[in-house]
Amino acid sequence: MSKKNKLNIIGLIILLISIMVCPLFIGIKSISAAGKEISIKTTSNGILFNTENLKPGDWIPRNITISNNGKQDFKYIAKIGKSKSTKGLFEELDLLVQKESETLFKGKLKDFTGFTPLELSVGSSDTLLFEVKMPTHLDNSFQGAKAEVEITFLAEGIKDIAAPIENAPNSGDTSITETTIDPKMVNKLPNTATNNYNILFFGGLLILFGGAMLFWKRKDIRLRYHGNFQKIFDSK
Secondary structure (H helix, E strand, C coil): CCCCHHHHHHHHHHHHCCCEEEEEEEEEEEEEEECCCCEEECCEEEEEEEEEEEEECCCCEEEEEEEECCCCCCEEEEEEEEEECCCCCCHEEEEEEECCCCCEEEEEECCCCCCEEECCCCEEEEEEEEECCCCCCCCHHHHHCCEEEEEEEEEECCCCCCHHHHHHHCCCCEEEEEECCCCCCCCCCCCCCCCHHHHHHHHHHHHHHHHHHHHHHHHHHHHHHHHHHHHHHHHH
16 A cells, blocks of 8 residues: 555544544522422432533433422522633533423523523422534534533522512522532433434444455455466466
8 A cells, every 4th residue: 555545544534533522511500599488499400411522513402390399389590600611612502492382592502591480380390491502613623622501590489579580699688598409410412413423433434444455455466466477477
């Protein structure tokens, strides 16, 4: 095999291996009024999204169930809390929030400031869809980028006369307490474009391997042919 062919194959392998991989971590917590009158509980508490192989075009859907386990009807919202990222990945991620067929938010994750407060009666629950997507237009400059985001759920009794829950995190109201539930790790990506990358990667490797085998086979046949021809020529 010529040096040029070897360099071309090595370059193709490097291109296939250099597919962008970005870790993503999104945690959630709930905040409600002190005491047992108001109690908000969410499933998948702690870690909502935790993946280390997010690629351009991938989207990760998560269902969150919000339950009213207290003694009073309340209204609730969700907001972005603490966040940090490298290479500006947080600013690029897209977010979709839905309740059944109703879209509560659709846009950039960084622009998520909550939705219109939803009411929840005692003993009932809501299921919301949170879907994070990594845009397909991101290039290799984001390779290895990381993002960590906190989503906070806030609840307030409907009959309360305190400040609106939109101001709860910064109001300094001592009747608001913070509850963080033990995290539950979630690593599976049920609906992503990752499989497409895997198929391309392994398919490329198989093509390279098959091409190399074919090249060496043809070269071996040519050498044998020329060798046999030379023997016949010498015998004459």
